[in-house]
Amino acid sequence: MKEKALALLACVFIALSASGFIYAQWNDLITISNTMEFGHLTLRFVEPLKCWDNETTKDVGKLNCYYTDPDTPEGYKALTVAMDNAYPHYEAHCNFTLKNVGDMTEHITDVIITPGTGLEVGETYLDANGKPIGWRLDDTVAHQQVLYIYLHNNTGMSLVCNMLWSEDDLTTPEIEPVTMEAELIVQITENAQECNIYSFTVEMNYEQVIP
Amino acid sequence: MSRNPSIILILVLALGVALNIFRPGGLLAYAFPSICWSIIASAAVWAYGFSNMRSHSNKRLALMATLIAVFQIFILIDAGLLVGFGKSPLSFTPTGLTVNLILVSSTLLGTELSRAYLTKKYGKKRPVLTLGLVTLLYTFITTSIAGFLNLTDPLTTSQFLGTGFLPIVTENLLASYLALLAGPLASLAYRAPIQAFKWFCPILPSLPWGYESIIGVMIPTIGFITISMATTQRDLRKAGILIEKRPSPRLRKSQKSIKGWLVISVFMVLTVWTSTGLLGFYPTIVASGSMRPTMDVGDIAIVLSADPSKIQVGDVIQYWHEGEMTLHRVIAIISQGGARLFQTKGDDNPAPDPELVLPAQIRGKLILTIPKLGWIQIYLKTAIATIWTFLSTNTTTAYALLTAIILTTSIYAIHAYKKRPYRHWPRRRW
Numbered sequence: 001m002k003e004k005a006l007a008l009l010a011c012v013f014i015a016l017s018a019s020g021f022i023y024a025q026w027n028d029l030i031t032i033s034n035t036m037e038f039g040h041l042t043l044r045f046v047e048p049l050k051c052w053d054n055e056t057t058k059d060v061g062k063l064n065c066y067y068t069d070p071d072t073p074e075g076y077k078a079l080t081v082a083m084d085n086a087y088p089h090y091e092a093h094c095n096f097t098l099k100n101v102g103d104m105t106e107h108i109t110d111v112i113i114t115p116g117t118g119l120e121v122g123e124t125y126l127d128a129n130g131k132p133i134g135w136r137l138d139d140t141v142a143h144q145q146v147l148y149i150y151l152h153n154n155t156g157m158s159l160v161c162n163m164l165w166s167e168d169d170l171t172t173p174e175i176e177p178v179t180m181e182a183e184l185i186v187q188i189t190e191n192a193q194e195c196n197i198y199s200f201t202v203e204m205n206y207e208q209v210i211p
Numbered sequence: 212m213s214r215n216p217s218i219i220l221i222l223v224l225a226l227g228v229a230l231n232i233f234r235p236g237g238l239l240a241y242a243f244p245s246i247c248w249s250i251i252a253s254a255a256v257w258a259y260g261f262s263n264m265r266s267h268s269n270k271r272l273a274l275m276a277t278l279i280a281v282f283q284i285f286i287l288i289d290a291g292l293l294v295g296f297g298k299s300p301l302s303f304t305p306t307g308l309t310v311n312l313i314l315v316s317s318t319l320l321g322t323e324l325s326r327a328y329l330t331k332k333y334g335k336k337r338p339v340l341t342l343g344l345v346t347l348l349y350t351f352i353t354t355s356i357a358g359f360l361n362l363t364d365p366l367t368t369s370q371f372l373g374t375g376f377l378p379i380v381t382e383n384l385l386a387s388y389l390a391l392l393a394g395p396l397a398s399l400a401y402r403a404p405i406q407a408f409k410w411f412c413p414i415l416p417s418l419p420w421g422y423e424s425i426i427g428v429m430i431p432t433i434g435f436i437t438i439s440m441a442t443t444q445r446d447l448r449k450a451g452i453l454i455e456k457r458p459s460p461r462l463r464k465s466q467k468s469i470k471g472w473l474v475i476s477v478f479m480v481l482t483v484w485t486s487t488g489l490l491g492f493y494p495t496i497v498a499s500g501s502m503r504p505t506m507d508v509g510d511i512a513i514v515l516s517a518d519p520s521k522i523q524v525g526d527v528i529q530y531w532h533e534g535e536m537t538l539h540r541v542i543a544i545i546s547q548g549g550a551r552l553f554q555t556k557g558d559d560n561p562a563p564d565p566e567l568v569l570p571a572q573i574r575g576k577l578i579l580t581i582p583k584l585g586w587i588q589i590y591l592k593t594a595i596a597t598i599w600t601f602l603s604t605n606t607t608t609a610y611a612l613l614t615a616i617i618l619t620t621s622i623y624a625i626h627a628y629k630k631r632p633y634r635h636w637p638r639r640r641w
Binding site: 036037062066068080082084103105106118196201205207208209210211 | 234236237238240241296297298299300301302304306307310409415416417531532533547550552566567569570571
């Protein structure tokens with residue numbers, strides 16, 4: 001009986017291993033899409049989230065900002081910004097908060113902007129340190145610039161490679177706190193179409209930092 | 212020289228509490244647990260004794276444990292080939308590798324040496340009880356108490372149980388079982404390869420949490436059953452566990468319970484898969500009356516993933532709205548800039564929803580409604596939410612309560628059984 005169990009285990013082991021390699025050969029391409037999740041290293045969007053636009057006398061454009069993809073133990077993986085009926089010179093502001101909810105030091109290595117329907121990333125702008133701070137989104141049909149996104153932390157620099165420390169460092173003044181506030185500004189260009197909805201999603205890649 | 216195992220037990224419990232309460236930043240985040248686990252490893256070696264450790268080890272079972280670990284790693288890689296890989300977020304600089312190596316090795320040594328010592332000391336008399344308690348002890352040490360306190364809705368609860376809790380329970384159960392039968396060598400032989408893979412492989416399978424959950428629960432379960440079947444009476448005697456020559460009713464019961472445990476674990480994983488949409492449909496409990504009479508509060512709506520381009524007027528769709536899921540009927544489809552936008556309305560609402568729904572917001576469309584069944588969960592959720600709210604707002608009380616529960620149950624149960632007169636146990640039983 002024991003020998004049978006061991007033989008069965010060995011057979012399952014070989015079959016599953018072989019299936020993976022056969023699939024890899026057949027597929028001919030193994031993609032490494034992004035930075036994966038790791039339990040002790042977690043960066044999340046958390047409250048407070050505050051959004052407003054530059055309309056003072058009229059109420060034409062509608063701005064909707066919300067966190068999506070909720071995840072344990074707290075917070076969200078993504079921030080979605082949607083503007084309905086936005087027009088040239090319409091400007092949207094979104095103040096959001098990032099939190100290191102793991103127990104290791106980490107920094108942001110990349111900001112991923114995923115354009116909504118009808119938009120594509122046209123160009124990425126860098127700050128003085130060569131880190132991404134802005135994006136131009138173009139119309140997928142006319143290939144004209146439709147909106148600009150600017151994203152920076154409370155020092156005005158890129159979010160990428162700015163240190164975030166674990167929670168208890170809030171008590172240590174010389175170390176940056178667990179949460180980081182950042183601002184996102186969206187400007188609509190002359191090419192924006194009337195009665196249209198423009199949306200995009202913001203996500204962060206991050207990695208461990210050994211102090 | 213006989214040493215009191217309570218010292219190690221208290222050290223491990225104290226570390227569990229300290230790791231959950233004191234979470235330092237910077238280099239201390241690595242140094243603090245490394246030092247604590249090294250102290251526990253040293254104390255366990257001192258208490259255990261090298262000669263005892265060697266005599267307790269069983270190379271055959273340790274080899275099997277390594278095979279199970281390799282099997283689990285291959286399954287993870289296979290799943291990665293099907294689903295995709297991601298770059299590990301861990302540091303792979305020489306300093307990063309050294310710091311992580313110290314952290315992982317000290318944690319593994321501290322955990323497995325103390326686990327083996329505790330199971331050896333307490334497991335001879337009541338092995339099954341010891342196995343359960345040691346599994347719980349190491350599960351709670353490696354699980355964030357804060358994680359439990361932040362469980363506010365069914366999805367986060369399922370995700371936490373699936374990725375953060377159940378796989379840890381089953382991994383600890385197998386490790387404790389191996390430690391009981393074959394000493395620290397076997398439990399290290401199982402856990403070290405998996406930890407090494409996770410911490411030192413630059414490319415890792417990027418699996419949805421449902422896959423992670425099923426692999427994390429099923430492989431240790433298969434390993435547990437395989438080890439159970441491969442364990443001989445000689446192995447049990449070598450481990451110091453005396454058994455009756457003929458299977459007693461209790462033994463048959465324990466064999467049944469293993470099968471039952473397997474069925475329950477499969478059922479639980481399938482429940483988690485189903486409830487969170489891994490099988491393509493999402494059961495959702497209706498929380499408002501906006502869709503009366505189609506659906507009422509407490510009904511369960513079964514939503515099937517749907518291509519937004521195939522959604523028609525009249526369909527009831529589920530979509531993200533301001534961070535929450537909403538179930539409303541499509542009353543018009545508007546084309547704007549080549550995109551299909553959906554005008555929605557609750558059947559019982561007087562006016563349409565003010566905002567149009569983007570295709571990216573849509574999760575799926577309603578295919579079935581099960582009346583009233585969701586009330587069970589609403590009542591349970593309300594009760595649990597009340598407790599969670601109390602604990603979340605009184606963190607000190609929560610920590611004190613959880614610590615007290617863990618301490619009291621562990622120490623009381625172990626000591627109560629230890630001090631029980633032998634005459635109540637005619638024979639030592641497995």
